[in-house]
Amino acid sequence: MRHIALVIVTLALGTLSLRPGSAPAQQAPPAWKQGQSAEMATSPLSPHAQPPAPKAAGEIPVDKIKVPAGFKVSLWASGINNARVMTWGDKGTLFVSSRVAGNVYAIVDKGSTREVKTIAKGLNLPNGIAFRNGALYVAEIHRITRMDGIEDKLDSPPPMTVVYDTLPKDAPHGWKYLAFGPDGKLYFNIGAPCNICLPPDTHANISRINADGSGFEYWALGVRNSVGFDWHPVTKELYFVTHGRDWLGEDVPSDRLDHAPRKGLHFGFPYCHQGDIPDPEFSKGRSCVEFAAPLLKTGPHVAGNGVQFYTGSMFPGEYRNRMFLAQRGAWNRTQKTGFKVMMVTLRGNDVPKYETFAEGWLDGDRFWGRPVYTQQMKDGSLLISDDYAGAIFRVTYQR
C-alpha cells in the first residue's frame, strides 16, 4: 500500500515538473476549451463567432425555412443585432434581449412595419427579460434590474432599478434566462462556470426570488446550464432544457428536456450526463440512479434554448399544449445538429412525439441563421428569434 502511495506521489511530482519553472498553479483554459481530452487537443472545432451586425432584410433567405403543410413563415422584423428572448408588454410592445451585443430592444408593431428602438445598451450579457406590472425585468450576468413604466417611456427609458445583485460574476454560463412562474416568483438559471467541473454550491442550478428581490432559493440542482424553461399551462409544472457538456464525443452526451415539478431535485451535473452516462472524471463514488433522469434526450450538441408551451388558437387543435423547443445548434460536433425548432407532444410524463417543426437554417455544414427563442403572438401565430441573422420570423397557419 505504502509503495502504491509512493508511486502516486512520484507520478504527481513528475507531472508537476513538466510545468513551467516559476509558474503558479495551473490556469484554467478558456471555458470552451476546458474538459478537452489530450487526444482531442488538435480538434479544429471551436465556437461560432457572433456577427457584429444583423443581416439586411434582403440578405435573409426566409423562404429556406420549412414548416409543416398549411403553415407559412415570413420575416417579421430585422436589423435587431443578436436578437434573443422576446417578451410582451401589457400594451403590445415586444421587448427583445440580446447577449453579447449588450442591448435590450423594444419593437412597436405598426401594422405593416415594425419600429425597433434600443432601450438599453452596454449591458453585461442581458439575455433574460420578463415583464410584470408595467415593468421590464432584465437579467445580466451579475444582477437583475427593473425598468418601471417602460412602455410609456420607450424614447426616454427610466433608470434600471436594482432588484437583486448578489449573483456570481462568472462569465462562463453566467448569462441568464428569466421568467415569472405561475407562483409570481422570478426564476433564472445560475450556470456552471465551466464546461465540466465540480461547481461551487452556488452554481449549476435554477433559482427563484420574489419579484421584489427577497426570498432567494434554489429550485433545481445539478443543472449545467438551462437558458430556457416554461410551465405547463394545465399542471403549472416547470419544464426546462439543458445544454450537455462538450468534448465527450460527437454523439454524447445528449442535451436534455427535464421536468422539475418540485423543489430540490438534482439533475446530475457534473456526475452524470443524459441520465445514464457517468462523467469519466467526476462520477467516482456516484451513480446515475441518484439523479432525476431526463424526460427526453433531445440530441447531442443541439443547444436547446427556447422552451414554450403553445396555448394559442391559430394552429390546429392538436398543437395546444405542445412544447416548442428552439435549438440554436452548437459547435462541438463535426456534423452540425440543432438549428431547428422542434415540437414535443406530452402525454402525462411520456413523450410520444418529438418532431421537427421548423428547419432550413442549416444547409449542409453551413448556416445562415440560428433560431434561439420563440414567442406566441396574441392571434396565436408564433415568433422565432434568430440571434445570428438579427431577425424575427413569424409562423402563421391558414385552415
Added chain:
Amino acid sequence: MAVTAGAPFAPAADVEAGRRKAGPCGACHGPTGTSSIPGVPSLAGQPATYLHWQLILDRDGRRRDAQMTALAAPLTDTDMADLAVWYASQTPVRPRPVALSAAEAQAGRALAEQYFCFACHGIALEGRDYAPRLSALQVDYLTSQLRRFKAGTRGDLDGAMTTATQPLTEATIVELARFIAGMPAP
C-alpha cells in the same frame, strides 16, 4: 480557420467607403492602420469581426476609453462595418520585436501556453474572429490591455479575457506582453 461557418458577416460592408471614412482615424492609428504611437493599437490586418465589435464596445462604453467612446458615438452600423473591412484588408506590419534572451523566450512561451493564449489567438498569435492579431501589436499596448482586462475596465464580448487575466500578477503581465511582442516565429 476552417470551422468558421455561416454566411459572411455584414454583407453591405464596403472597403472603399471604409478607406474614406478612416481618414481621421489615421492621425493616431497611422494612415494604413499601422500605429507608431506606443499606446495606440495597429489596426491593419486585424480580423474584421474583432474590429467591428471593438467599435461597438467603444461606442457603448463597455470598453472604457473616453476618447474612443466619443469618436465612436456618431458611427452608424454601416460606418463600423466599412471601417472594419478596410482595416482588415490592410497588410499587418509587425513592430520591431522586443529583444528576448533565449531563456526569456522559453519562459515566455511556457507562460503563454499555461494561460492558453494560443487557443484563441492562434499558434502564431495571428488572431481570428473575436481574437485580435497579437503579433502586430506593440508591447506598451499589450501591457496596458492586459492590465485593463484584469481591472475589468476593458470590456470583452463574452468575458473570456477578463476571466483569463484575473490570476495574472503585474510581473506576469509584463513578461507575457514582452514575450508576445518578441515572439520568434513558431
